[in-house]
Amino acid sequence: xxxxxxxxxxxxxxxxxxxxxxxxxxxxxxxxxxxxxxxxxxxxxxxxxxxxxxxxxxxxxxxxxxxxxxxxxxxxxxxxxxxxxxxxxxxxxxxxxxxxxxxxxxxxxxxxxxxxxxxxxxxxxxxxxxxxxxxxxxxxxxxxxxxxxxxxxxxxxxxxxxxxxxxxxxxxxxxxxxxxxxxxxxxxxxxxxxxxxxxxxxxxxxxxxxxxxxxxxxxxxxxxxxxxxxxxxxxxxxxxxxxxxxxxxxxxxxxxxxxxxxxxxxxxxxxxxxxxxxxxxxxxxxxxxxxxxxxxxxxxxxxxxxx
Numbered sequence: 001x002x003x004x005x006x007x008x009x010x011x012x013x014x015x016x017x018x019x020x021x022x023x024x025x026x027x028x029x030x031x032x033x034x035x036x037x038x039x040x041x042x043x044x045x046x047x048x049x050x051x052x053x054x055x056x057x058x059x060x061x062x063x064x065x066x067x068x069x070x071x072x073x074x075x076x077x078x079x080x081x082x083x084x085x086x087x088x089x090x091x092x093x094x095x096x097x098x099x100x101x102x103x104x105x106x107x108x109x110x111x112x113x114x115x116x117x118x119x120x121x122x123x124x125x126x127x128x129x130x131x132x133x134x135x136x137x138x139x140x141x142x143x144x145x146x147x148x149x150x151x152x153x154x155x156x157x158x159x160x161x162x163x164x165x166x167x168x169x170x171x172x173x174x175x176x177x178x179x180x181x182x183x184x185x186x187x188x189x190x191x192x193x194x195x196x197x198x199x200x201x202x203x204x205x206x207x208x209x210x211x212x213x214x215x216x217x218x219x220x221x222x223x224x225x226x227x228x229x230x231x232x233x234x235x236x237x238x239x240x241x242x243x244x245x246x247x248x249x250x251x252x253x254x255x256x257x258x259x260x261x262x263x264x265x266x267x268x269x270x271x272x273x274x275x276x277x278x279x280x281x282x283x284x285x286x287x288x289x290x291x292x293x294x295x296x297x298x299x300x301x302x303x304x305x306x307x
Contacts (some may be wrong), residue, residue, distance in 0.1 A: 006030060010061040010108060012100035015183035015211065015254075021056055026095045031056060031130045039181045045100055061067075062117040065156055067204060068096035069121030071147050077126070077148065079105055081201040093151075093203050096184075096241055113138050125155025126195045134195045136294075150206075152198035154180040158188045161299045173296035179281070183211040183254070185226035187281075189288040197291045199284050205240060211254035214244035233249030249273035256304050 005024035011017070020032040033055065046306045048173045064079070077083055084105055091098040101119070108117055126134075134150045135143065158178045176190040185208045187195040192241045199207030199216075209215045217240075218304065225231040231239075239248075247254040250273035252262050262270035279294055289295045 006013045006058070008056055008062045008108070008112075009065075010062065010104045011065045012045070012049075012104045013065075013097070013183065017045075017052060017100075019052050019056075019102075021059060024060065038235065044105050046107065049104060050111075053107055053111040058109070059112060059115060062115055064101055064104055064108075064111065064117060064119050065122065066101040066119045067122045068094035068151065069119075069123040070151070071149075073119070073121045074124050074127040076118050076120040079119050082124075083119060094153075095237070097204065115210055120156060122153045122155045122157075123151045125159050126150075126152030128197055129195050129197070136202070149203060150198070152186070152188065152195060153200045153204045154184070154186045154188070155195070155303055158190065158195065158198075159237050161301050162190055162193055165297055165299055169297065175292040175294055175296045176299065177285060177292070177295055177297075178299045178301065179305055180302045181281075181300065181305035184213065185210045185215075185281075185304070187284045189291045191292055197288060199288075209283050210245045210248075210275050211256070212245045212247050214240045214241050214248070215280060218240070246273050246277065249276060257307075290299040 007022050007024050008019065009022065016034055016036050018032075018034045021030040022028065023030060030042060033052055035052065040071070060141070063076075066087055068087075070086070070090045070093070073083075073084055081295050084102060085264075087105075088102050105119070108115070129150070129152060136148060136150065138148065139228065157180045161178045161180075162172075162176060165176060166304055172193060173190055178188045178190060180186050180188075184200075184204055186198060186200040186204075188195050188199070202208070205213050207215050221235065225236060226233070245254065246256060248261050250262065250267075250270045251258045252267070252270055252273075253259055256277075259270050259273050263274045285298070
């Protein structure tokens with residue numbers, strides 16, 4: 001069954017822009033496209049968005065993937081001025097993602113004035129995580145004063161993976177570990193369809209090693225760099241979010257394919273980057289399996305996970 005209504009879906013990720021126009025009834029793909037980008041290049045982001053949306057005909061609704069919804073958004077919401085403002089405010093917690101999402105909202109508003117837009121949040125799937133999994137062991141005053149907690153991310157991908165695993169296996173695996181491995185990487189332990197633990201936390205920087213992000217490291221190391229080596233917070237932020245991970249260790253690329261090729265050619269830092277990525281991934285899978293007290297299925301998704 002098809003309809004005459006179309007929905008535009010915009011996914012402004014940390015390393016790419018992906019968009020698709022779907023038939024509202026059948027979910028048949030009518031148009032789609034993608035582009036790679038550097039999220040720190042706001043001008044390029046705007047140009048890519050304008051170019052992409054310029055290819056799209058009329059649509060009846062627009063959906064946006066937004067990475068960080070904070071404590072306010074535990075479900076999808078219709079975008080209005082207040083929602084846009086809150087997504088912008090949360091950019092301090094997701095600097096590689098939320099600004100790009102706001103750019104997508106603004107570009108869609110300019111291209112399709114009056115068409116309703118909906119924001120769906122990566123954090124929403126993890127909103128029901130048990131308190132023991134969402135709480136940091138820090139002074140309680142900090143936790144309550146600033147609403148500090150582990151949010152988790154890639155929830156839209158995890159939710160889809162749970163549904164797809166059920167379709168492929170013919171049943172819903174009671175204990176599932178979802179490994180979303182792309183430019184950003186995270187693992188989630190899913191029990192009976194609910195997130196009970198995940199590797200990313202207050203920001204998308206926590207967890208396993210990623211393409212450009214460090215993942216979890218000793219906080220004492222960061223304090224040492226700030227207090228003893230004179231590194232300023234902006235440089236630390238840039239180093240951890242943009243210059244670490246596969247790129248930082250290999251010195252070659254944030255693209256796993258290029259790192260693997262260099263490792264095969266015997267470049268020592270590329271070999272280390274590959275092995276470090278795998279080492280930290282295995283350790284985190286083990287932790288998720290232990291949390292679930294076993295596992296019935298393991299899902300790999302994202303650019304690295306799928307390939």
